[in-house]
Structures are given as C-alpha cells and as structure tokens.
Amino acid sequence: MSGTDSAGDESLYPIAVLIDELRNEDVQLRLNSVKKLSTIALALGVERTRNELIPFLTETIYDEDEVLLALAEQLGNFTKLVGGSEYVFCLLPALESLAQVEETVVRDKAVESLRSVSNHHTSGDLEVHFVPLVKRLASGDWFTSRTSSCGLFAVCYPCVNDKLKAELRVNFRNLCQDDTPMVRRAAASKLGEFAKVVSNEHLKSEVIPMFTDLAGDEQDSVRLLAVEACVSIGSLLARTDVEQLLMPTLRQCVEDQSWRVRYMVADHFTELQLAVGPDITTADLVPAFQSLLKDCEAEVRAAAAQKVKDFCDNLDMTTRETQIVTHILPCVKELVTDANQHVKSALAGVIMGLSPILGKNNTVEHLLPLFLTQLKDDCPEVRLNIISNVDCVNEVIGIQQLSQSLLPAIVELAEDTKWRVRLAIINYMPLLAGQLGVEFFDEKLSQLCMTWLIDHVFAIRDAATVNLRRLVEKFGSEWAQSAVIPKVVAMARDQNYLHRMTCLFCINVLAEACGAEVTLSLMLPTVLGMANDNVANVRFNVAKTLQRMCAVVEPGAVQSQVKPILDKLNADPDIDVKFYASEAMTALGLDGAARPASFGREVPAAAM
Template sequence: MAASDSTSDDSLYPIAVLIDELRNEDVQLRLNSIRRLSTIALALGVERTRSELIPFLTDTIYDEDEVLLALAEQLGQFTPLVGGAEFAHCLLLPLESLATVEETVVRDKAVDSLRALSQQHSATDLENFFVPLVKRLATGDWFTSRTSACGLFSVCYERVSTTVKQELRDSFRNLCQDDTPMVRRAAAGKLGEVAKVIEAEFLKQDIIPMWAYLAQDDQDSVRLLAVEACVSIAPLLSQEDVSNLVMSTLKAASEDKSWRVRYMVAERFTDLQKAVGPALAREHLVPAFQSLLKDCEAEVRTAAAQRIKDFAQNLSPEIQEQVIMTSILPCVKELVIDTNQHVKTAVAGVIMGLSPILGKDNTIEHLLPLFLTQLKDECSDVRLNIISNIQCVNSVIGIQQLSTSLLPAIVELAEDSKWRVRLAIIEYMPLLAGQLGVEFFDEKLNPLCMTWLVDHVFAIREAATINLMKLVEKFGKEWAATTIVPKVVSMCRDQNYLHRMTCLFCINVLAEACGPELTSTHLLPTVLNMAQDGVPNVRFNVAKSLHKLCSVVDKATVQGQIKPVLERLTQDSDIDVRFFANEAMTSLN
C-alpha cells in the first residue's frame, strides 16, 4: 500500500512543482517555469497533459504580463505534447482566456497561437471547437475579446460550411460597426485578410459596404487602416467595380481632414496605384498624387515625395513622359525649394530616377537645373542624396554635363566643418569613382582623398584608409602603383607622428588589395625603415604592420627581412613596442 501511495505521489510531482513555482513571488522564477512547460508535459505524457496540465494553466491565468506572454507563445507550439492535431482543440480554452487580457502584446501573441492552431484542426473540429470560440470572443462583454476575434475570421472561414460562413460574415460585420473604436480599428486592420478568403459573390455584398463604412469612421485611426485594407481589396474587384465602388472613397481619403489619413494614403500610394490598375490610376490617382505633393503638412509631402520615382515608373509607358512633365514636374520644382529639409531630402533621394524615363533632352532642360539647385542646398543630406544617386543621370546625359557643377558640391561637402558630413562623402567616394571614371577621379577627386588622410579627426583618417583600399579594388593594382602608393609612402617622412601612423594604417589595408609583388617592392621597405622611428607609438605600430604583412608576402621575405626587424624590436627600450614585437614573433614561430 505504501509503495502504491509513493508511486501516486511521484506521478503528481511535476504539477506540484509547477504549482509551487507559479505561486512564488519571484516573477523570473514563474517565467522560467512557463518556459519549461514542454519538459513538464513530456514528463506527464499526453493524456495527463490534456487532463491535468492544460486545465491547471487555464485556471491560473492571472499572472504578470511577461509570464502570460511566454505562456501564450508556449501553447501555440503545444499540439504534439497533447497528442497531435486530433487533440489540438484542448489548447483553445487557455488561449481564449489569454486573448481577453488587458495587455495588447499578450492578446496579440494569443491570437497568433490561435491562428497557428486553426491550421491543425480538421474541418469538423473547426466548426465544433474553433468557430464557437471565435463567436464567443466576438460577442464578449469586454472590447479586448472582440478585438482579438477580428484576427481569427480569415484563418477559419474557407474550411467551414456555407451556413457557418454566413454566420461568420454577419459576426464580422457587427465588429466593423462596434461601438468601441478599438474594435473597429482591429476590424479595419483585418478587413483585407477577410476579403482575400471570402467568395467573389459576397465581396461586393458584404466586404465593400464594411470597408466604405470604416473609411468614413469618425476616428482617424480607423480610417487610415481602411486605406491599408484597400490595397488588398481593390485587386479582387473588376475595373468597373473599382471605379464605381472604390475610387470615390479613396479620393476622399487623399483629402481627409486628418493628416494621418493623408499620410497613410501617401505612404501606400504606389501599392494603391498597382491595386487599382493603370487606367484608373491615370484618371483618378494622378490628381490625388499632385494634391499630396502639395499638402500643407510636411510629413505628408515627405511621404509622397519619396514615392515620386516609383509612381512615375508604374505609369503606363505611353503616358509616362506626359504625366511627369505636365503633372509631376511642376510639383517637384516646388518641393526642391521647400521650407522643410526632410521634404527636400526625400526629393533628392528620388528625383534622379526620373532621368531614364524623361530622356536626355528633358533631363538637361528640366531636371538638371533642379539637380544643381539641390547640389547647392544648405542641408548636407540633400546634397549627399543627389551625389549618391548621380549614376541615374550620368547614364542618361554623360559626366561632362555634370562635372562642372558636381565637383564644387563634392569639394564643399569634403571640407564641411561637421566631421560626420565629411565621413559620409568619404563613404560615397568609391561609388562616385566608379560612376565618374578613373580620368575624372584622378584629375579632380584624388587630391581630396589624400587630404582626408591628414584630417584632424581620427574617424576621418580611418575611413580614408578604407576608401583607398576600395579604390584600389575598383581601379586595379597598376593604378595603385602609379597614383596611390607613392603618395602613401611619402607620408612616412611627415613631421607629424600621427600622419606617419596613418601611413602604416594605409599600408595595412592596401597590402592585400595591392598583392604580394607591390607590397614587397614598395610597401614593406617603407615599414621596415619606420622601425627606427623616434616615437614609440609608431614603432609598435610597425610591429603590428609587419605582423599583418607576413600573410601577404612570401616566406623568404618574412625570414630574410621581416623577422630580423621584429627581433630587434623585441629588445626595444619601450615596453609596448616589445610587447607587440613579441606577439608578432610568437605568431611567426
């Protein structure tokens, strides 16, 4: 009898431990217990997990949000631990409770887990267990349950009977008309999902009226989500239906009294353009886009400006040039001199993309003056955006048209008093070099690259050395041997020890790009000569450089030239020099 009791007690052990841990005042301990649920379930077995663990968890959902979040995530992966898809429905009850809690992130995670479980239900189980859960949530007293319900309709709709489908459509319609704004917002956010799974005959009958109702809601947070839904709904309709049922509401959204709604229209404008099709976009969306580009709110103008290039590219080829010249370009000219720097920066990032569409003549006559205006803009971000996208124009009109105006802007940025601006133009230099060509670069920009090597800010000097490596990779070793290496080597004789150290840093990054031959004949001798420098900081950097060059040159050079110098440095009077020299020698040995 005692043995029987002992066995019974042992079998209850995991639940007892879990109960004790979940009652502990330490939140972290309770959180760790929830994260070990799968281990406890394996110990219990599938039957006891269904009969004991899941009911226990259902009855104890009153914990901290962090613990509940972990529980919601765990339950979504619990199907194998309760016996497979056949028993997945037993996980619905605790998740239903979690889907009603006050904390949004917990509800969202519970809904995610429920959506995952819905795919593991058979059609029969969906109707017997999942759909009743959706209905309970959709008619719950608290808005929290009704908001959660909105995310569950689309995942079960397609696999239920016709009668149940009608009930789900009616239930979702009620949520769209709910008295609580948070519920209507949730319904608007999921309307696009529901539209994609609903039958075509019910699309106009049910979905479009719901969408139009939400698009005219008194809360702007609901109306802007209706704009999002339009992106999913419009492609499902015929062109005639889009014209008759959608366009007037969409036009009203682009002129909405709330800037947040107009911003959403601008943000999703190219998606809306694709959704309604090219014909309707030409007739209805071009005027709407003009309106957004002229909006009184800078945030809206910025969002619209960022989509100028994509909007133009999505137009039908036969009307692209005409629409840009007559409708878009006049707005762009105003945006280039906008009072808000974010608007100007957004325009500068996309305006170059119009060049391939408009062609050489129109670019030179109409766009080039705008580029030059922005190259002179007081805002460095505007100038950088123009320079970083110069390839679009270069490929259309050639560098000769740009060089006279481009160079002063680059020089001005390169000498900007803000070191971060100088850093940005350095990072664009390899891109510019490839676009402008080696001849133009050598004549106009190469002196700038060498000037950055002696900048008073270390970050600039460091970036300049990386820039040289990328230029060598782009233009080749022969170019490096005649153009870059002699100037770098000459820095070893500079009176400023920081510049001599920069010479070493350059050699470190150039060696691999230049290859063993150029390194052995030009770079290595320079480093070896600097081993006798009077400044310890230079000498220990010589030791570090020699260590790196060992991997580039051949073994004979290492043994005959590098090793003797390192051995001499191991006897240096400075402790740091000895340290790095010994480190290099240890690596060699």
C-alpha cells in the same frame, strides 16, 4: 504540493514541481518554468498533457505579463504535444483566456498562437470549437476580447459552412460598428485580410459597406487603417467595380481633413496604383498624386515625394512620358525648393530614378536643372542623396554633363563641419570614382581622398584608409604605385605621430590589394624605417603591420628583413612594443616555435 509530498507517486512529480515553480514569488523562476513547458509535456506524454497540464495552465492564468507572453508563445507550438490535430482543440480555452488580458503584447501573441493552431483543426472541429471561441471573443464585455477576435475571422471563415459564414460576417460588421474606437481600429486593420476570404458577392454587398463606414469614421486613427484595407479590396475587384464602389471613398481619403489619413494614402499610393490599374490611375490617381505632392503638411509631401519614381514607373507605358512631363514634373519642381528639408531629402533620394524613365532628351531639358539645384542645396542630406544616385543619370546622359556641378558639391560635403557628412561622402567615393573615370578622379578628387587621411576625427581617417583600398581595387595596382603609395609613404615623415600611424594603417590595407611585389619594393622599407620612431604607439603598430604584411611578402624577405626588426622591437624598453613584437614573432613562427597553420592568412587590421 511539493516535490517531497509527491515522492510516493513519481507520475505526479512533474506537475507538482511545475505547481511549486508557478506559485513561487520569483518572476524569473516562473518565467523559466513556462519556457520549459514543452519539455515537461514530453515527459508527461500527450494524454497527461491534455488532461492535467493544459487544464492546470488554463486555471492559473493570473501571472505577470512577461510570464503570460511566454505562455502564449509556448501554447502555439503545442499541437503535437497534445496528440496532434485530433486533440488540438484542447489548447483553445487557455489561449482564449490569454486573448482577453489587458496587456496588448500578450493578446497579440495569443491571437498569433490561435491562428497557428487553427491550421491544425479539421473543418468539423473549427465549426464545433474554434468558431464559438471567435464569437465569444467578438461579443465579450471587454474591448480587449473584441479586439483580439478581429484577427481570427479570416483563418476560420473559408473552412466552415454557409450558415456560420453568415454569422461570422454579421459578427465582423458589428465589430466595425463597435462603440469603442480601439475595436474599430482592430477591425479596420484586419478588414483587408477578411476581404480576401469572402466571396465576390459578399465582398461587394457586405465588406465594401464596412470599408466605407470605417473610411468615414469619426476617429482618424480608424480612417487611416481603412486605407490599408483599400489596397486589398482594390486588388480583388473588377476595374468597373473599383470605379463605382471604391474610388469615391478613396477620393475622400485623399482630401481627408486629417493629415495622418492623407499621409497613409501617400505612403500606400503605389500599392493603390497597382490595385486599381492604369486606366483609373490616369483618370483619378494622377490628379490625386498631384494633390498629395502639394499637400499643406510636410509629412504628407515627403511621403508622396518618396513615391515619385515608383509611381511614374508604374504609369501606362503609352502615355507615361507625357503624363510625367505634364502633370508630375511641375509638382516636382516645386518640391526641389520646398521649405522643409525632409521633403527635399525624400525627393533627392528618388528623383535621379526618373532619368531612365524619361530618356536622355527629357533628362537634359527637365531633370538636369533640378539635379543641379539640389546639388547646391543648403541641406547636406539632399546633396548626399543626389550624389549617391548619380549612376542613374550617368547611364542615360553620361557623367560629363554633371561633373562641373557635381565637383563643387562633393568638395563642400567633404569639408562639412559634421563628421558624419564627411564620412558619408567617403563611403560614396569609390562609386563616384567608377563613374567619373580615373583621369577626372586624379585631377579633381585624388587630393581630397588624401586630405581625409589627416582628418582630426579617427572615424574619418579609418574610413579613408578603407576608401583607398577600394579605389586601388577599382583602378588597379599600377594606378596605386603612381597616385597613392608615394603620398602614403610621405606621411611616414609627418611631424604628427597620428599621421604616421595612419600611414601604417594605409599600408595594412594596401599591401593585400597591391600584391607582394609592390609591397616588398615600395611599402616594406617604409615600415622597417619606422621601427626607430620616437613614439612607442608608432613602434608597436610597426610590429602589428609587419605581422599583417608578412601574409603577402615572400618567406625569404620575412627572414632577412622583417625578423631583425622584430628582434629589435622585442628588446624595446616599452612594454607594449615588446608585447606586440613578441606576438608578431610568435604568429609568424620567428621565435623558434613551429610556424602556425594560419601563417599566410589575413591578420585583422590594427585598431588605433
């Protein structure tokens, strides 16, 4: 049917056009048509949308995956367009078909939309329309429909009668025992969600046996998903039931022959810890955590190492210190010198967090030697992770005990051959400066910050200029006048033009941080003198810098000192210099035009 054919009946026109577009060979045209379905539905009205549009869409689900994905998403928002909760069930047939297609992302989106529209069903409509859909999908011939059904049980179960609840539990148990691993995986991933909506009686009598079966599945991809369900189930059970019903299976997971299952346990360990409570943690999870920290697979050790701080933080307060020193720290000491750098790096990111937990004496006795060992590690990431978290220790024991070992590590990282490592330490420098204090910084690290300004990599030089501004903001303008500005100004006479340009970039960021008086007396003369530089790139950056500085200095200085220089640059033989000088004069209102409303605001920093 075409638009011309339907000209005699305007009421049919939107559907006719949609039919033509959805049958077009151009995928993009079909996709665009699906994306405007809500507009078409509004034009048709709720009755015609229910009676014509939805049936048509249900019958024509045979398209490209991209189009089907868009359709599945659109239908999830159609409740009002079909007349509200009273008629929302009419969307189910189309979404049911989409939930059975081969492409996973389409099925997932269809399930998401089904979950959304389920919330708009009355209990009666759920029992009459939605639950039969779930049961059809759960018993479908193809695994695709059965996997989709797993995500729908939890949304309808609480609102239906006891008979249907019993049938749904049977259906879910069948899915947990399905012959196809993909279906069992889907069931395992949704078991925790389903456990939250069943009664406590059925949780213990039916859901936990499902969990036990899945946790002992022959496929490790199923067993690892059961670990996630364990977290949800553990939070629902009384402590006595956890010990009796859950812990035997959890112990089995900790010792599973597949490293992927053990990794999943390690990755969710603190969640498990909170779910089972302090008593079971002390009796069972501490030994289990020790086992994971000593695992033969590096991935498992790294996942467990990342949880060290949180696990220790959640231990029973009355015995926490003893448990950490006796059981956890011996394993941590081994990981500090682990053969795998990812394990050491993961530990370095959290080990400093143990200091506030253990207090000053234990930190000095047990942790400080480990920190110092990691500061000397061959892996830059390990050293970076320690340095970036040094504030935790500073709060407990003070920086002085760390400073002698900290300094060599900082210097080594600052000179690392990998520029990204140098960049990382620059970003941490303001944090370190605040912890070390101005005197220590001036004595040990000030020269290092200036050295970065002449690095051969632009990203380092650029970061170093930002670093200077942050240091000035931390230590104050007075410190900048004595420790920074003289060194920056000296770069204006450097033989390397790139260093002279870096001088300008530093002045760009320092002017605002230092204020008008310092800028006018110490930095503006340097910039004005650089207008005679023999390199055009330097001269046009002078123009850009002057434009930025004029947002800080007084208008009188702009007229008496800046304008003559910009006039000179505006007559420069180099076309780029003339362009930026003219641009600066226009922005500052020095070319005879009215001064712009934006005058006095910050101008973006010059790019090299």
